[in-house]
Amino acid sequence: MTDSTDVSVVIPTHSEHRWASLCRTVASAQQQRTAPAEIIVVVDHNPELFERVKGEFPGVTALENTSLRGASGNRNTGAFHARTDLIAFLDDDTVAHPTWLGNLARPFTDPSVVGAGGLIVPAWEHARPSWLPDELLWTVGVSYAGMPTSAAEIRNVWSASMMVRREAFCEVGGFRVGFGKLDDRNRPEDTELCLRISAQTGGHWMYVPDSVIEHDVPLDRSTFRFFLRRCYAEGRGKVQMAGLLPREQKLGAEQNYIRRTLPRAVASNLKAATLGRGGFHALRAATVIAAVAAAGFGGGVETISALTESEAATR
Template identity: 40%
Template structure:
């Protein structure tokens, strides 16, 4: 068994997910490869901060601390990185639970010093009890989960997915951390892309770096009922287009859209064909899945065009500001 110490960071922001947060922490505590520590980083919510500190008395096992940077997921993750002590820092969404060998699957590849990041697979848990028949698996990223088209097994990738991810601590020495201005920042628009930006910057800083995806490192990610509807699907795909425009501006179009080209030209057309075939075979939702794929492409493309024009007009830049440990301690 690997002896690598892993710190787990869970960023939280709302009391509405109280039971989900408790379940996430419990799943970390049940790991076959024990976590060195679990850090709950609270995003500018004093009530939630106090409640979690009452639930988890300050110990080396679970630590509760406020986001020491601006509101948003990137600064919350950077706060966790600065406060953590493990050789590897893993990230788990606050509405997900990890399978018992999750950290073991993450830790094992780090025996190779070239490995700087390992990601895993996120399986959707639908609040309605099952996948809506119109919802294409190719778009499971809309609800924060792994999607059809990702390579199986343990493979090298351009970037890992942020809700089920781990990085060697030294990776942040090379790139500083997650960029603010990309991804979710407390507003209502479901942006993303901050982990893509970080991984691309990491590969540029260390061309010999290995970034892996291992589909045996599994988490089960809750999908709220509100996200099972087409309205959210449309909103999220549009926001993803906006996010990709920001990532492309940060790291360049070639790298920023490298994986997306294969996805758009191979995975999605195959999904449309599959949906139409299912319709011919009288399988539920076939035509609706095909239509959802087309709608998702169009709204994401629209978001990308709008985001690109806005970024050019505004001359948008993105800050990568590591949060010093002493700043975290003062905030705590």
């Protein structure tokens, strides 16, 4: 017997190229042991895809993005439509395990919890690159080494597997439209949302690792070139996000990650390589150094760009 809960599941989509994965995502939401009150698929300015979604998913609410093009506006359209106390988000290239929704909803018995996120594991199209260390798995959109291994308070979660109180989400106006993933831009709109909700409400977020989804990692995202571009974009995005935050709200988690987690990753992989546990460990140590360099370069480019724009505006 399936239980139900007062949660709407919002799935944003934008391209026919993801039709097969969208079908898997919707099916996984429908097969939850704790059934959602509503499943909402939001199509991002693609009329043909909208008609297909509307026609081929009976029992699913199909909406067209009423905001600016991009993931942030697309998610907001679905979330503002929902009338449930809780709103959950899934990306259209994910598959939720049957207990995902019920486990993710569990922390909300505590009224101080404003949101939660779950464990994201990779579904590799090809084999995992041997040079990619566990600490940098976030570059392909999945959970990484250093995150909690049991339910714990956390600063932010990812929108690929997120649940939030509707009241808190609406209070801050949802995701920041125009700040997010669009074309070649990769800004951390989910992190920014989490920080803004916590600052506004005084509530906190929870990480729930027994709430599990699988996230597709296509072959073109398993290359070193993509990896460097992703780190570069992250560096730029974090500088952009810092410019939106109050001065007292610093990026402490990022600083701790750079100062502690990544140096430990270099040291442990170099040790493993010298002990003969596999030459790929030396590659992983070098990858960490390359990641820091790419992100630092991206951050520097964005800082200079912001200063240039500021100077131009004052002339």
